[in-house]
Amino acid sequence: MNRRRIIHRSDANQPDIVKALRKCGATVDIIGEPLDLLVGFQGKNYLMEVKPDAKAPLRPSQVEFFQTWRGQKARVNSVTEALAVLGIRDSLG
Numbered sequence: 001m002n003r004r005r006i007i008h009r010s011d012a013n014q015p016d017i018v019k020a021l022r023k024c025g026a027t028v029d030i031i032g033e034p035l036d037l038l039v040g041f042q043g044k045n046y047l048m049e050v051k052p053d054a055k056a057p058l059r060p061s062q063v064e065f066f067q068t069w070r071g072q073k074a075r076v077n078s079v080t081e082a083l084a085v086l087g088i089r090d091s092l093g
Helices: 012-024 061-070 079-085
Strands: 025-029 037-041 044-050 074-076
Touching: 012 025, 012 037, 012 044, 012 079, 044 079, 074 079
Parallel strands: 044 074
Antiparallel strands: 025 037, 037 044
C-alpha cells in the first residue's frame, strides 16, 4: 500500500505509545495529519494526537479539528491514556 506521508516531528513519547498499543493487538498507522495516530482495535477506529504532556499546545489546525470533527478523537500524553481510549487498563508494566 503506497500512501503519501506528511513528514512531521513526533513527540518523544510516541514510540512507547505505539509499541504499547500494538502489544495489546491494535493496528497503528502514524498519519501525522490531522492527528498523529490512526488506531484500529476490536473493529473500531480511533484518532489520537500524542503530546508530551498536558501543557503542550495543539497546532491551530488541530484545535480546529478537535472543535469541528464529529467522530471520535483523543489527545493522549501517556501509554496509560492511550490504552484508556481503547478501554484497556494499563497493566503492561
